[in-house]
Amino acid sequence: MSISSVDGALDRARILLRPAAQAARAASNEGFIDLIGPVEAPQPTAAQRAMNSKFVAAIYERLWRPVGVAALGFYGLSGMDERAKAVKDLRLRDDKKVLDVACGPGNFTKSLGAALSDQGIAIGFDISRPMLLQAARENRSGTAAYVRGDARNLPFDDGTFDAVCCYAALYLVPEPLTVVVELIRVLAPGGRIAIMTSYTREHPLISTPLTLGARTVGVRMFDRTTFTDIFADAGLTEIEQEIHGVAQFVTATKPAG
Numbered sequence: 001m002s003i004s005s006v007d008g009a010l011d012r013a014r015i016l017l018r019p020a021a022q023a024a025r026a027a028s029n030e031g032f033i034d035l036i037g038p039v040e041a042p043q044p045t046a047a048q049r050a051m052n053s054k055f056v057a058a059i060y061e062r063l064w065r066p067v068g069v070a071a072l073g074f075y076g077l078s079g080m081d082e083r084a085k086a087v088k089d090l091r092l093r094d095d096k097k098v099l100d101v102a103c104g105p106g107n108f109t110k111s112l113g114a115a116l117s118d119q120g121i122a123i124g125f126d127i128s129r130p131m132l133l134q135a136a137r138e139n140r141s142g143t144a145a146y147v148r149g150d151a152r153n154l155p156f157d158d159g160t161f162d163a164v165c166c167y168a169a170l171y172l173v174p175e176p177l178t179v180v181v182e183l184i185r186v187l188a189p190g191g192r193i194a195i196m197t198s199y200t201r202e203h204p205l206i207s208t209p210l211t212l213g214a215r216t217v218g219v220r221m222f223d224r225t226t227f228t229d230i231f232a233d234a235g236l237t238e239i240e241q242e243i244h245g246v247a248q249f250v251t252a253t254k255p256a257g
């Protein structure tokens with residue numbers, strides 16, 4: 001991958017930022033656009049601390065996520081299946097603009113970008129500097145670039161993206177419902193949204209210990225209707241939900257105009 005095409009992707013990501021964020025001339029000398037600077041991400045829970053560790057960032061894609069998924073009996077999808085599902089659910093092609101919120105080390109972002117034409121762009125967005133350093137090292141491309149910021153206040157205008165996703169993160173971000181409202185806000189009419197998050201099983205003998213255990217490490221468990229209801233209340237259509245073990249995938253479309 002040539003430096004110029006990687007820089008081109010970073011430039012195309014920068015153009016999509018709100019004017020105020022562009023004016024801040026955020027530094028990108030580490031391979032991603034940093035809208036936060038030297039301030040570290042808040043780390044109130046064990047889960048958040050892990051996401052801000054250089055060690056976890058380095059092993060996340062090849063070891064942490066696959067082992068975590070296997071250990072939790074998550075949903076029987078391989079990483080490759082899951083990435084293919086994301087491309088299909090988001091209906092990616094041509095020169096679409098995609099936002100991957102809480103992208104970690106870019107383990108999905110690069111594949112999302114690979115489904116697009118040269119003029120398309122997948123922006124991975126995360127708050128963790130170690131995760132984005134890893135993304136910039138391993139998962140940059142001519143169609144994948146990275147921005148550091150807080151998902152509770154996305155630095156993009158309403159309706160900027162043709163597709164928006166957020167995988168394996170709503171259960172550990174602070175204020176997950178605020179984040180979902182932001183995901184919907186930046187989605188363009190006709191665009192697709194896809195999330196994957198936790199699902200607490202309905203039987204209380206399973207859901208009670210699961211919810212309590214998860215809470216001790218800073219992970220929230222969600223019921224079956226929280227996200228489908230938010231999507232419906234926001235007027236989204238084609239709402240579909242798949243449950244796999246203790247994970248749920250929810251997809252929808254923002255109605256055109």
Ligand SMILES: C[S@@+](CC[C@H](N)C(=O)[O-])C[C@H]1O[C@@H](n2cnc3c(N)ncnc32)[C@H](O)[C@@H]1O
Pocket residue numbers: 051052065101102103104105107108125126127128131149150151152166167168169172173174
């Ligand atoms: C488990 S990783 C998910 C990575 C990837 N999406 C995946 O499916 O494997 C969760 C990510 O959420 C990010 N995160 C947590 N709070 C955030 C916030 N307020 N804004 C943006 N990202 C956040 C963490 O830094 C971490 O990289």
